[in-house]
Amino acid sequence: MKKQRYVCLWLLVSSVVWGAAVAFAQKTQNAALAEPVVVSPADKAAIEAFEKQVKEYIELRNKVRANAPKLSKDSTPEQIQAYRTALELSLRNARPNAKRGEFFLPATADYIRRTLKTEFRGQERQELREKIFEMETKSVVMRVNDPYPHSAEFSEMPAVLLTKLPQLPKELRYRFVGRNMLLVDRESDVIIDFMPDALP
Amino acid sequence: MRKTHHFLFAILITAILFTPAPAQKQKQNGNSTAAPNSHATAPLKLTLPVKDGSVKFAVIGDSGSGTEQQRDVGDMMMKYHALFPYDFVLMMGDNLYGGEAPQDFEKKFTEPYKALLDQKVKFYATLGNHDQALQVNYENFNMNGKEYYRFKKGNIAFYSLNSNYMEKKQVQWLEDELGRETAEWKIMFFHHPPYSSAKKHGSDGQLREVVEPIFLKYGVDVVLTGHDHVYERMKPQKGIYYFVSGAGGKLRTGDIDARSDITEKSYDRDLHFMLFEVVGDQMYFQAISRTGETIDSGVIKRR
Numbered sequence: 001m002k003k004q005r006y007v008c009l010w011l012l013v014s015s016v017v018w019g020a021a022v023a024f025a026q027k028t029q030n031a032a033l034a035e036p037v038v039v040s041p042a043d044k045a046a047i048e049a050f051e052k053q054v055k056e057y058i059e060l061r062n063k064v065r066a067n068a069p070k071l072s073k074d075s076t077p078e079q080i081q082a083y084r085t086a087l088e089l090s091l092r093n094a095r096p097n098a099k100r101g102e103f104f105l106p107a108t109a110d111y112i113r114r115t116l117k118t119e120f121r122g123q124e125r126q127e128l129r130e131k132i133f134e135m136e137t138k139s140v141v142m143r144v145n146d147p148y149p150h151s152a153e154f155s156e157m158p159a160v161l162l163t164k165l166p167q168l169p170k171e172l173r174y175r176f177v178g179r180n181m182l183l184v185d186r187e188s189d190v191i192i193d194f195m196p197d198a199l200p
Numbered sequence: 201m202r203k204t205h206h207f208l209f210a211i212l213i214t215a216i217l218f219t220p221a222p223a224q225k226q227k228q229n230g231n232s233t234a235a236p237n238s239h240a241t242a243p244l245k246l247t248l249p250v251k252d253g254s255v256k257f258a259v260i261g262d263s264g265s266g267t268e269q270q271r272d273v274g275d276m277m278m279k280y281h282a283l284f285p286y287d288f289v290l291m292m293g294d295n296l297y298g299g300e301a302p303q304d305f306e307k308k309f310t311e312p313y314k315a316l317l318d319q320k321v322k323f324y325a326t327l328g329n330h331d332q333a334l335q336v337n338y339e340n341f342n343m344n345g346k347e348y349y350r351f352k353k354g355n356i357a358f359y360s361l362n363s364n365y366m367e368k369k370q371v372q373w374l375e376d377e378l379g380r381e382t383a384e385w386k387i388m389f390f391h392h393p394p395y396s397s398a399k400k401h402g403s404d405g406q407l408r409e410v411v412e413p414i415f416l417k418y419g420v421d422v423v424l425t426g427h428d429h430v431y432e433r434m435k436p437q438k439g440i441y442y443f444v445s446g447a448g449g450k451l452r453t454g455d456i457d458a459r460s461d462i463t464e465k466s467y468d469r470d471l472h473f474m475l476f477e478v479v480g481d482q483m484y485f486q487a488i489s490r491t492g493e494t495i496d497s498g499v500i501k502r503r
Contacts, residue, residue, distance in 0.1 A: 073345035075337040077302035084334055131401075135329075151298045154329045156392055159366035159410040173333075173365060186333045 046107035103193035247497040259474040260448030261292030261426025264308035270449035274312035292426030293328025293391030328391040357383035361390035378418035397460030398428030
């Protein structure tokens with residue numbers, strides 16, 4: 001009888017401890033999401049350097065875009081295709097020597113990697129990785145100035161993460177392919193830059 | 201002995217209290233994505249009131265497969281249009297799978313819904329994870345060149361969001377628009393579901409964390425989504441009605457997690473579409489399978 005009581009008591013204590021651990025883990029996970037990323041002066045400089053590169057790209061893009069056929073909000077599929085093709089070719093020709101790391105400079109890449117690491121911990125990171133790895137992105141060739149294939153799926157960029165990353169103008173998008181993070185031209189889908197193994 | 205029973209009972213209760221709710225998202229590889237080939241159709245049966253002056257619309261999600269089954273859904277939508285003359289269709293994203301050349305638009309959109317387009321039924325699209333950004337400029341998707349937009353029909357404001365990329369600017373726009381909204385009904389539609397019991401994708405926690413507080417703050421009534429290739433109507437979540445209507449062209453049979461505690465009604469055996477009718481403070485809905493079977497119906501009363 002005494003032994004039974006000990007067993008019961010042990011089970012009771014275990015279940016309470018286990019429950020508390022689960023509750024704590026969930027709370028910690030939510031807290032991690034809400035946690036602001038610490039931006040040091042060096043990080044600030046890295047973000048500014050990134051924004052400068054982006055600004056220069058947009059200026060170039062606007063010049064190039066002026067040569068592409070006009071696209072209205074009531075376009076036909078043929079007009080959309082003509083615009084996309086012209087823009088893609090013009091952008092690629094305008095940056096013939098573009099190479100990886102021109103936007104994601106080492107300091108910027110370091111800041112983004114730390115942001116990703118802070119944002120995605122434990123279960124959260126696991127789920128994000130699973131989601132991204134499930135995507136149909138096998139056809140994507142990781143090369144600057146190549147187009148993101150039209151048959152490939154786009155990863156949904158986690159909403160909370162987007163509030164923490166350096167903000168982009170409407171012409172550019174972040175995108176994940178496997179563990180890599182890409183910077184892509186929104187309309188032409190040309191890969192502007194990418195960071196290998198960005199996801200922890 | 202009785203004390204032992206009390207101990208065991210206490211343990212059981214404690215374990216139940218501390219056990220997290222059944223996972224809303226169960227990661228498993230997708231099941232069959234093929235829809236049944238059966239062409240047998242059920243007799244058409246409308247559960248909506250069909251009142252004069254009401255706002256009538258349809259919903260399709262993840263439709264752009266270009267398959268025979270998608271065309272079946274388009275045909276069935278047209279049959280129901282004869283009984284229930286809806287004016288417009290909301291598209292939940294993944295409007296065109298696997299390429300967007302002109303022939304893709306034809307095969308995956310204009311052909312399957314030709315009869316409806318001929319009847320001047322308007323389509324309003326949202327972007328899914330298979331949709332290129334330039335779809336916003338396509339004349340038949342009525343997105344006015346915008347990734348997120350609002351339009352009003354009668355006493356309803358519809359908000360189409362881009363859930364692929366819920367950046368700060370979009371969140372701010374949503375808050376600003378909802379802050380000055382005067383329409384009685386506020387309906388959101390976008391691709392990724394904040395709540396879903398499907399095993400393939402399931403609830404999108406990150407998205408929910410950002411949009412749900414806004415929906416609650418401004419009294420959003422209904423949220424329509426896709427992405428999971430099933431039909432699901434959630435139990436109201438914090439007073440908001442959530443639907444997943446993601447099998448207008450692709451199906452993932454057996455994907456609903458039967459253990460989910462957020463499902464009110466679900467269906468994952470065939471493709472489907474939905475019909476809605478808003479009469480004053482009442483919103484009637486009917487979900488219909490590819491073969492015409494009514495798989496869910498009911499009425500939502502505005503808060």
